[in-house]
Amino acid sequence: MSNIDTIESELQLEYLAFIHSCGSLSAEEQDQVAQELIDLPEFQTRVAYWNQYITELDLSLEAVSAPTLVWQNVRQEIAQSTIISDNVQEMSSNSLADHLTKGLKKWWLGLKSVSWGLAASAMLILLVVFVTQPKSPVNIDNQWIVKSNVNSNVITLVAVSPAPIPVGITCNLWITNDEGALFVAALPEKGKVSIDLSNYPDVLEKFDQPGLLQVTFDPKGNQPQTMGKVMLETSWSI
């Protein structure tokens, strides 16, 4: 292939990637893309490039507000899916509780050689975690649960984790309100932790208004600057 041919084919690939990104391929071009290019990594890279930059054109259009009817219709539709989702979540919680109960039963039976008193005490501790905080917020993600209990300035979090936290991920506690988001502390991977905010005078000083306590999943490493995926959220006020 000559240099000119190479340049021509580069230009053609760029052109098709751009037009594909715009969504305005002709029928003939659509066929060509579907048959020859769609799986080509070089083509995909170019499409991603144009998607990233040219989509900004969309966001540059003069703002126009949609009639309120649109939101009413959206709300109606998502309300139906919320009901379904809530049912699924309830089932998940129940399944998880069943799973833990079964686990405890197995553990109980497996501890025949251990003194009954010791086992009973240990189990009681575990059950207390579940029984005393039935109303606290629960978030489930891949069988990972965080429960919180906010009492005065002390935040108590319980991580009950049948599955470990994913490798390379850490769990962080943040406080957010209109002032912004403030990283408070990294949480242990498992077990119960209490954080007395009285030990964080700078936090209390900055956040003198009601806000939210949020627990996020973030990559392990230095203190995070921005919040990752929020796993738990509960209201908080001093």
Next chain:
Amino acid sequence: MNLEKDPQLIFLKCAAQPSQNNFKVLYEATQMRLFPVCLRILKNQELAQDCLQASYVKIWRNLDSYDAKKSKAVTWMSRIIRNQALDMLKRKQIVDYVDDVPDMADPSLHQEAQLLAAEQSALLAQCLAQLKPQAMHCILGNYFDSLTLQELADQLSQPLSTVKTWVRRSLPLLKKCLERSYEQH
């Protein structure tokens, strides 16, 4: 950082805690920027509303598939909106062209680029403005109005091959300009 105004934070909060209230906040924070995309592509008020509605329902159902490493939330949402609008366009649901939609086919091209010079699109607009007017017209027509090059060629009374050459030659220039501009910022 203001949680009430930053669409990215609003989106993340909504994705983490998908409730009707959180989604309403997200809708209110973003719809004004996304509705024009539907209007621009579909050129029909009623269809644009249907497009926006369907898109937000899709956004709601796919909240957990958003990847913050790949793009900003609004950009991700705008792709959903655009794809929805293009799907509707392809299904040939367009009936009328309503007067209240600005006519992007107006070849006052540099004026268009000036309009684009707002917010984060300023760099893109600057790069577009550096292209030859006919090439920019084709690129904008292609993107905003989803016109094929044949339709643009007919509109400009030029052979298809000429229009194609304009676009093909201008894309590397546009790309180079974008890369340079984004590096500088």
